[in-house]
Amino acid sequence: MNTQPPSDNSNDPADDAPQRRKERGAAADGSGEFRRAESERSSPSTPEAEPTRRSEEHREEVVGQGSGETAGGSPAIAKGDNPAAQRSADDAALAFDPAILNGGGGLSNTPPQKTTLGGEDYLTVNFYLEYESFGGIREQLERAREAALRGSDANTLQLGDVVGLVSPGGVKVGARDKGFYVPYQVRTDHGVKLLIADRATPHRTHPSVQISAPSVPMMRLGFAGVWGLFHYLIEQLGATIVANKLSRVDPCLDLPGTPVTTFTEPYSNGWLVTRAKSRSRHQGILPATSYASGQRDTGFCVGKSPLLLRIYDKLLDAMRDPVKMEIMATSRWLGIPDVATRIEFQLGRGRLKKLGVDTVEDWIAKRADVVQYLTASWFRLTSGPVDRRHSDRTPNHPAWEAAATLFAECYGAPVGADLTPLPTLAIDPSQRVNVAVGVLKTAIVEFGYPIATNPDFLAVATDLIAAIIADRNMAEEIVRRTIEKGLGGMGLG
Structure with a gap:
């Protein structure tokens, strides 16, 4: 658990008054000024008191703003053996309290009052495990899967304080010739999915268990809480972790009070510089796909797996899901704004390895530098037409400059982490x-x-x-x- 005392001038989101949070949540418009007035009217009311602090043991659930604090502790350079990164992961795991699953925290009917503009929105981790007794858990999984095949309600798997539903069939993990079949699928009562291989000892390349957390548990528990939950589930399976490999992570930023047109207009004008090579649909020179709802411009997508960027109307997206709307309103927006935009990157295993990220510990240590690379080098909107021979001479669009600043506040300042690609085999x-x-x-x-x-x-x-x-x-x-x-x-x- 992160026990560093906050400094007097800390910019932790818990120290921000709600009004200040709304002001900082609006990205710059075309003139370079924050959309403060629009943000103020977009929230139905402004509480007079600061948001209630959560208990100290759950401080890591929110990525620190401005102070450089991250979900697992302060960022550290990850080069070779990194004790700081290991401590960060250990702290994150210890931050998880199973009571949170029984109404004692972020998974109760009332989501947390403490908010943050940014955080990881999706997390998938491959675990390589040694079981104490795989036969016992395998027997439970087989019994639950057979019940699912019969359509019985007995297809449950109890993992400590977590209840899981076992699916009747398995699924293929991995793509093409690298894929393999996993017989057991388990979905927990709060949205986390486990894919469990029929294997008692770790394989060199195929994970024993893959665990994924989508947006709702990520926003409710925070990155550190979900990472701790993953450890808790592995412990309940009666296994110890030999190694972990980060498979997917989606760093994002939410901007209540900022219309998506703030970003789609320069995009439509071709005012962008990107290293993305996908050509899904051309709009002038744009290597991206546009979103639309009727005549309404709702965003765009640049790149393709294993690295892509989505910028879209998050309010419209959340309206389709009442649960997601509630979580967004309480965990990110402080109410329901008139407009809201999300900037979301998706990084798969292939791109993570090219950025020197192998494990979750690597991500914790390097994410500030990865996010800076994404917002400064891989993609940026510009303030006007780009000279393609000297693209570095065109300054950032004010809205993108403001968004990049908020990303840095959410994920911490870059620390010069080593982003050298991981070594790969010449052939599978x-x-x-x-x-x-x-x-x-x-x-x-x-x-x-x-x-x-x-x-x-x-x-x-x-x-x-x-x-x-x-x-x-x-x-x-x-x-x-x-x-x-x-x-x-x-x-x-």
Whole structure:
């Protein structure tokens, strides 16, 4: 838990009066001034007192504004072994209190009064686990899944204070040749989803459990609370974490009082600089897709998975879901504004690795620098037409400048974190196996061996390989190749 005492001049959102929060929530309009007047009239009332503070053990649930405070503690440079990042993750995990699931906190019918303009809106983490007794949890999962197949209400799984519903079928995790089947799907009573593999020990590349939290639990619990909840669920499965891999995270910023046209107008004029290469639909030079509702401009999307940006009318979006509307009104907007815009990035595993982010601890330590890269280098709206030969000379649009400043206040100031891409294998191991099978197939054809069945193929292939390695020590060769590739000490079987 973050025990650092707040400084006298801290800009933590709990210290902001509601009126100041509304003023800072409106991004700059075309003239560079914040839309204070519009924000003031957009909220039905202004409480006279400051928002009630939550207990100290849940301070990390809101990303600090201005002070550089993050959900797991202060940001730190993540280069190699990083004790600060590890402490941040440990603090975040300890911040979770199971009582919050029984009306003692953010998952009660009354969401928290403490608000923040920004935070992670979606989180997916792959966990590699060692179980104390996988047979016991597997038996419970099988029993619940069979009940689901019968249409029985007995398809529940109790995980401590959390109740989960087990689906009748599994799902494929991963894309194309890297995907694999997971037999157990569990959805908890507050919106978190677990995909549980039928595996007692960790695999080198396939996770034991994947856990995802969408927007509602993320806003109610905050990043640290959800991260702590993930740990709690793993503990209730009777497992210990060998490793975690961050699969998806969506950093976002909400701007009550700011119409989406503040951003769509410069976008429609082509006043933008972006590294996105998607060409879903062209509007002039724009590599993006526009949203519309009737004749109403509702936003746009730039890029594609594993990195994209959405800027859209959040009020219109929330109107379709009463639960989401309630959460937005209480956790982000302080009431229901006349207009509201969301700026939301989505980062998948592929892009996270290119930014040097492997684990959740990496994200906690590096997110301030990642967000700065996204808002300054990967995409920005400009104040006018862009000279494509010297795009860096065109200044930011005032609205984008204001939004980038608020992003920095929410996620902390950049700390110079190492965003060097993670090393990757030159080729996926499964692709090498496919190549080997193809080579053996060609060799068998050229030798002229008759093949009628798969066992015939395996027998001939085995004989051919045995003849080649008869005078070689393959165990020693494997050790040497492991050293050459730098793949020793992975810790996963």
